[in-house]
Amino acid sequence: MLSRTLTFGRLNLEARQSISLWQHGLIILLSVLLGLGISMLLLVASNIDVSSIFEEFIVLTFFDSAGLADVLLEWAPLILVGMSAAVAFRVNFWNIGLEGQFVWGAIGTTMIMLYDIGPDGTQIYLMCIGSIIGGAIWVVVPLIVKLRLGVSEIISTLLLNYVAGLFVLNQLFGAWQDPEAVYYKSAQFADHQRLPEIGFGHVHVGLYVALGAALLVWVLIERSRLGKYMKFVGSNSGMALAAGIPVTLVLAATVLMSGALSGLGGYLVAAGQEYRLTIYVAVGYGFSGIVVAFLA
Secondary structure (H helix, E strand, O other), X not given: OOOOEEEEOOEEEEOOOOOOHHHHHHHHHHHHHHHHHHHHHHHHHOOOOHHHHHHHHHHHHHOOHHHHHHHHHHHHHHHHXXXXXXXXXXXXXXXXXXXXXXXXXXHHHHHHHHOOOOOXXXXXXXXXXXXXXXXXXXXXHHHHHHHHHOOOHHHHHHHHHHHHHHHHHHHHOOOOOOOOOOOOEOOOOOHHHOOOEOOOOOXXXXXXXXXXXXXXXXXXXXXXXXXXXXXXXXXXXXXXXXXXXXXXXXXXXXXXXXHHHHHHXXXXXXXXXXXXXXXXXXXXXXXXXXXXXXXX
16 A cells, blocks of 8 residues: 655654544544644633633533533534535635525525425425525536546636625516515515424534535545545546546546535524525635635
8 A cells, every 4th residue: 555654854744544433532532632722822812801701612612501512503514514625625626606606506406495396385395495406506517628628627616706795686686575674684484494493502404414414525535436436536636537437437427416515504603503595605615615625
Protein backbone atom coordinates (compact mmCIF):
# COMPACT_ATOMS: atom_id res chain seq x y z
CA MET A 1 0.00 0.00 0.00
CA LEU A 2 1.08 3.57 -0.61
CA SER A 3 2.34 5.57 2.36
CA ARG A 4 3.25 9.17 2.97
CA THR A 5 6.59 9.92 4.60
CA LEU A 6 7.99 13.23 5.84
CA THR A 7 11.73 13.43 6.48
CA PHE A 8 13.32 15.80 9.00
CA GLY A 9 17.03 15.09 8.93
CA ARG A 10 17.39 11.60 10.43
CA LEU A 11 13.77 11.55 11.59
CA ASN A 12 11.13 9.99 9.34
CA LEU A 13 7.40 10.48 9.95
CA GLU A 14 5.23 7.94 8.15
CA ALA A 15 1.43 7.84 8.05
CA ARG A 16 -0.06 4.69 9.56
CA GLN A 17 -2.09 2.50 7.22
CA SER A 18 -4.74 1.87 9.88
CA ILE A 19 -5.47 2.92 13.46
CA SER A 20 -7.72 1.44 16.11
CA LEU A 21 -11.13 2.75 17.13
CA TRP A 22 -9.88 4.18 20.44
CA GLN A 23 -7.12 6.04 18.59
CA HIS A 24 -9.75 7.54 16.28
CA GLY A 25 -11.70 8.70 19.33
CA LEU A 26 -8.60 10.11 20.99
CA ILE A 27 -7.69 12.08 17.85
CA ILE A 28 -11.19 13.57 17.66
CA LEU A 29 -11.16 14.49 21.36
CA LEU A 30 -7.72 16.12 21.13
CA SER A 31 -8.77 17.97 17.96
CA VAL A 32 -11.82 19.42 19.70
CA LEU A 33 -9.79 20.42 22.76
CA LEU A 34 -7.09 21.96 20.57
CA GLY A 35 -9.71 23.94 18.61
CA LEU A 36 -11.33 25.20 21.81
CA GLY A 37 -7.92 26.06 23.23
CA ILE A 38 -6.90 28.09 20.18
CA SER A 39 -10.26 29.88 20.16
CA MET A 40 -9.92 30.69 23.84
CA LEU A 41 -6.39 32.07 23.37
CA LEU A 42 -7.63 34.35 20.58
CA LEU A 43 -10.45 35.63 22.77
CA VAL A 44 -8.14 36.16 25.74
CA ALA A 45 -5.79 38.09 23.45
CA SER A 46 -8.79 40.31 22.62
CA ASN A 47 -9.20 41.12 26.35
CA ILE A 48 -12.32 38.98 26.80
CA ASP A 49 -12.93 37.89 30.40
CA VAL A 50 -11.97 34.21 30.89
CA SER A 51 -14.99 33.46 33.07
CA SER A 52 -17.27 34.77 30.33
CA ILE A 53 -15.52 32.55 27.80
CA PHE A 54 -16.11 29.45 29.94
CA GLU A 55 -19.75 30.44 30.44
CA GLU A 56 -20.35 30.97 26.71
CA PHE A 57 -18.28 28.10 25.32
CA ILE A 58 -19.02 25.34 27.80
CA VAL A 59 -21.90 26.04 30.19
CA LEU A 60 -24.39 27.70 27.84
CA THR A 61 -23.52 25.33 24.99
CA PHE A 62 -23.35 21.89 26.59
CA PHE A 63 -25.04 22.24 30.00
CA ASP A 64 -27.97 24.51 29.15
CA SER A 65 -30.97 22.87 27.46
CA ALA A 66 -31.82 25.92 25.34
CA GLY A 67 -28.21 26.37 24.23
CA LEU A 68 -27.79 22.68 23.41
CA ALA A 69 -31.06 22.70 21.47
CA ASP A 70 -29.84 25.65 19.40
CA VAL A 71 -26.57 23.83 18.68
CA LEU A 72 -28.43 20.70 17.53
CA LEU A 73 -30.77 22.83 15.41
CA GLU A 74 -27.82 24.31 13.51
CA TRP A 75 -25.93 21.03 13.56
CA ALA A 76 -28.33 19.26 11.19
CA PRO A 77 -27.92 21.49 8.08
CA LEU A 78 -24.20 21.89 8.79
CA ILE A 79 -23.79 18.11 8.72
CA LEU A 80 -25.32 18.04 5.26
CA VAL A 81 -23.36 20.93 3.73
CA GLY A 82 -20.16 19.62 5.33
CA MET A 83 -20.75 16.21 3.73
CA SER A 84 -21.65 17.92 0.47
CA ALA A 85 -18.26 19.63 0.35
CA ALA A 86 -16.36 16.56 1.55
CA VAL A 87 -17.94 14.29 -1.07
CA ALA A 88 -17.13 16.66 -3.94
CA PHE A 89 -13.60 17.31 -2.69
CA ARG A 90 -13.00 13.56 -2.58
CA VAL A 91 -12.95 13.46 -6.39
CA ASN A 92 -11.12 16.80 -6.67
CA PHE A 93 -14.25 18.71 -7.70
CA TRP A 94 -13.89 21.95 -5.76
CA ASN A 95 -17.53 22.74 -5.17
CA ILE A 96 -17.63 26.29 -3.80
CA GLY A 97 -21.28 26.69 -4.76
CA LEU A 98 -22.77 25.00 -1.69
CA GLU A 99 -24.71 28.13 -0.81
CA GLY A 100 -26.38 28.32 -4.22
CA GLN A 101 -27.31 24.63 -4.09
CA PHE A 102 -28.59 25.15 -0.55
CA VAL A 103 -30.75 28.03 -1.80
CA TRP A 104 -32.16 25.91 -4.60
CA GLY A 105 -32.95 23.19 -2.11
CA ALA A 106 -35.02 25.76 -0.21
CA ILE A 107 -36.58 26.91 -3.50
CA GLY A 108 -37.53 23.35 -4.42
CA THR A 109 -39.08 22.98 -0.97
CA THR A 110 -41.04 26.21 -1.28
CA MET A 111 -42.37 25.48 -4.76
CA ILE A 112 -44.21 22.40 -3.47
CA MET A 113 -46.00 24.67 -1.00
CA LEU A 114 -46.66 27.56 -3.39
CA TYR A 115 -48.14 25.42 -6.14
CA ASP A 116 -49.84 23.02 -3.71
CA ILE A 117 -48.36 19.91 -5.33
CA GLY A 118 -49.67 16.58 -4.06
CA PRO A 119 -52.03 15.60 -1.22
CA ASP A 120 -51.50 17.30 2.13
CA GLY A 121 -50.17 14.13 3.78
CA THR A 122 -47.41 13.69 1.21
CA GLN A 123 -46.26 17.29 0.74
CA ILE A 124 -43.55 17.17 3.45
CA TYR A 125 -41.99 14.23 1.57
CA LEU A 126 -42.42 15.89 -1.81
CA MET A 127 -40.66 18.95 -0.37
CA CYS A 128 -37.72 16.73 0.53
CA ILE A 129 -37.58 15.31 -2.98
CA GLY A 130 -37.92 18.81 -4.45
CA SER A 131 -34.99 20.06 -2.39
CA ILE A 132 -32.77 17.16 -3.48
CA ILE A 133 -33.63 17.77 -7.14
CA GLY A 134 -33.13 21.53 -6.78
CA GLY A 135 -29.68 21.19 -5.23
CA ALA A 136 -28.56 18.56 -7.75
CA ILE A 137 -29.80 20.53 -10.77
CA TRP A 138 -27.90 23.65 -9.68
CA VAL A 139 -24.58 21.84 -9.89
CA VAL A 140 -25.24 20.31 -13.33
CA VAL A 141 -24.02 23.32 -15.33
CA PRO A 142 -20.62 23.57 -13.54
CA LEU A 143 -20.22 19.82 -14.01
CA ILE A 144 -20.94 19.99 -17.76
CA VAL A 145 -18.72 23.00 -18.47
CA LYS A 146 -15.89 21.36 -16.52
CA LEU A 147 -16.18 18.07 -18.42
CA ARG A 148 -16.81 19.59 -21.87
CA LEU A 149 -14.93 22.90 -21.80
CA GLY A 150 -12.46 22.52 -18.95
CA VAL A 151 -13.91 25.51 -17.08
CA SER A 152 -12.80 25.63 -13.44
CA GLU A 153 -15.61 24.56 -11.14
CA ILE A 154 -14.29 26.97 -8.52
CA ILE A 155 -15.33 29.89 -10.72
CA SER A 156 -18.57 28.46 -12.09
CA THR A 157 -19.96 27.19 -8.77
CA LEU A 158 -18.99 30.38 -6.96
CA LEU A 159 -20.65 32.64 -9.54
CA LEU A 160 -23.83 30.57 -9.47
CA ASN A 161 -24.18 31.38 -5.76
CA TYR A 162 -24.94 34.96 -6.76
CA VAL A 163 -27.36 33.87 -9.49
CA ALA A 164 -29.29 31.76 -6.96
CA GLY A 165 -29.41 34.63 -4.49
CA LEU A 166 -30.62 37.10 -7.14
CA PHE A 167 -33.29 34.64 -8.28
CA VAL A 168 -34.64 34.47 -4.72
CA LEU A 169 -34.62 38.27 -4.51
CA ASN A 170 -36.50 38.52 -7.79
CA GLN A 171 -39.18 36.08 -6.63
CA LEU A 172 -39.58 37.48 -3.12
CA PHE A 173 -39.86 41.03 -4.48
CA GLY A 174 -42.40 39.76 -6.98
CA ALA A 175 -44.59 36.72 -7.53
CA TRP A 176 -43.71 34.82 -4.36
CA GLN A 177 -43.93 37.73 -1.93
CA ASP A 178 -46.28 37.34 1.01
CA PRO A 179 -48.36 40.55 0.96
CA GLU A 180 -48.94 40.30 4.72
CA ALA A 181 -45.21 40.10 5.60
CA VAL A 182 -43.31 43.21 6.73
CA TYR A 183 -40.10 42.02 5.07
CA TYR A 184 -39.74 40.22 1.78
CA LYS A 185 -40.67 36.58 2.45
CA SER A 186 -42.84 33.91 0.92
CA ALA A 187 -46.08 32.81 2.54
CA GLN A 188 -45.68 30.65 5.64
CA PHE A 189 -45.79 26.87 5.35
CA ALA A 190 -48.89 25.17 6.72
CA ASP A 191 -48.56 22.84 9.71
CA HIS A 192 -48.47 19.72 7.54
CA GLN A 193 -45.63 21.27 5.51
CA ARG A 194 -43.35 21.71 8.53
CA LEU A 195 -40.90 19.20 9.96
CA PRO A 196 -42.23 17.89 13.30
CA GLU A 197 -40.31 18.82 16.44
CA ILE A 198 -38.88 16.02 18.57
CA GLY A 199 -39.70 17.64 21.93
CA PHE A 200 -36.34 19.19 22.77
CA GLY A 201 -36.44 22.94 22.23
CA HIS A 202 -37.13 23.60 18.56
CA VAL A 203 -35.07 20.62 17.38
CA HIS A 204 -36.97 18.79 14.63
CA VAL A 205 -36.78 15.45 12.86
CA GLY A 206 -34.37 17.00 10.38
CA LEU A 207 -31.67 16.00 12.86
CA TYR A 208 -32.55 12.35 12.18
CA VAL A 209 -32.57 13.08 8.45
CA ALA A 210 -29.04 14.53 8.65
CA LEU A 211 -27.75 11.61 10.73
CA GLY A 212 -29.39 9.11 8.37
CA ALA A 213 -27.81 10.85 5.39
CA ALA A 214 -24.43 10.77 7.14
CA LEU A 215 -24.75 7.02 7.68
CA LEU A 216 -25.77 6.48 4.06
CA VAL A 217 -22.85 8.55 2.75
CA TRP A 218 -20.45 6.63 5.01
CA VAL A 219 -21.72 3.31 3.65
CA LEU A 220 -21.38 4.56 0.07
CA ILE A 221 -17.84 5.81 0.61
CA GLU A 222 -16.46 3.03 2.81
CA ARG A 223 -18.47 -0.04 1.83
CA SER A 224 -19.49 0.33 -1.82
CA ARG A 225 -17.82 0.04 -5.19
CA LEU A 226 -18.66 3.69 -5.89
CA GLY A 227 -16.69 4.72 -2.80
CA LYS A 228 -13.64 2.77 -3.97
CA TYR A 229 -13.93 4.33 -7.40
CA MET A 230 -14.25 7.80 -5.85
CA LYS A 231 -11.03 7.28 -3.91
CA PHE A 232 -9.22 6.05 -7.01
CA VAL A 233 -10.48 8.92 -9.19
CA GLY A 234 -9.52 11.47 -6.53
CA SER A 235 -6.02 10.04 -6.19
CA ASN A 236 -5.20 9.74 -9.89
CA SER A 237 -7.95 10.11 -12.49
CA GLY A 238 -5.61 9.24 -15.37
CA MET A 239 -4.61 5.96 -13.78
CA ALA A 240 -8.23 5.26 -12.88
CA LEU A 241 -9.25 5.74 -16.51
CA ALA A 242 -6.46 3.45 -17.68
CA ALA A 243 -7.66 0.82 -15.20
CA GLY A 244 -11.11 0.84 -16.77
CA ILE A 245 -12.95 2.90 -14.15
CA PRO A 246 -15.73 5.06 -15.66
CA VAL A 247 -14.19 8.31 -14.44
CA THR A 248 -16.79 10.63 -15.98
CA LEU A 249 -19.68 8.60 -14.55
CA VAL A 250 -18.10 8.47 -11.09
CA LEU A 251 -17.40 12.21 -11.16
CA ALA A 252 -20.95 13.00 -12.29
CA ALA A 253 -22.56 10.75 -9.65
CA THR A 254 -20.39 12.23 -6.90
CA VAL A 255 -21.00 15.85 -7.88
CA LEU A 256 -24.76 15.32 -8.15
CA MET A 257 -24.69 13.70 -4.71
CA SER A 258 -22.86 16.76 -3.40
CA GLY A 259 -25.49 19.13 -4.81
CA ALA A 260 -28.31 16.94 -3.49
CA LEU A 261 -26.88 17.01 0.05
CA SER A 262 -26.66 20.80 0.03
CA GLY A 263 -30.19 21.00 -1.32
CA LEU A 264 -31.37 18.74 1.48
CA GLY A 265 -29.81 21.21 3.92
CA GLY A 266 -32.00 23.92 2.39
CA TYR A 267 -35.03 21.72 3.04
CA LEU A 268 -34.18 21.40 6.74
CA VAL A 269 -33.88 25.17 7.18
CA ALA A 270 -36.93 26.10 5.09
CA ALA A 271 -39.27 23.41 6.45
CA GLY A 272 -37.78 23.05 9.93
CA GLN A 273 -36.64 26.51 11.01
CA GLU A 274 -37.88 29.37 8.83
CA TYR A 275 -41.18 27.79 7.68
CA ARG A 276 -40.96 29.92 4.55
CA LEU A 277 -38.46 31.10 1.94
CA THR A 278 -36.47 34.19 2.93
CA ILE A 279 -33.61 36.12 1.38
CA TYR A 280 -31.35 34.96 4.24
CA VAL A 281 -32.21 31.26 4.09
CA ALA A 282 -28.66 30.13 3.25
CA VAL A 283 -26.53 32.88 4.77
CA GLY A 284 -23.49 31.40 6.49
CA TYR A 285 -24.13 27.75 5.66
CA GLY A 286 -22.26 27.41 2.37
CA PHE A 287 -18.78 28.50 3.36
CA SER A 288 -19.24 27.02 6.84
CA GLY A 289 -19.75 23.68 5.12
CA ILE A 290 -16.38 24.02 3.41
CA VAL A 291 -14.71 24.69 6.77
CA VAL A 292 -16.51 21.71 8.31
CA ALA A 293 -15.32 19.47 5.45
CA PHE A 294 -11.68 20.52 5.76
CA LEU A 295 -11.69 20.18 9.53
CA ALA A 296 -13.23 16.71 9.23
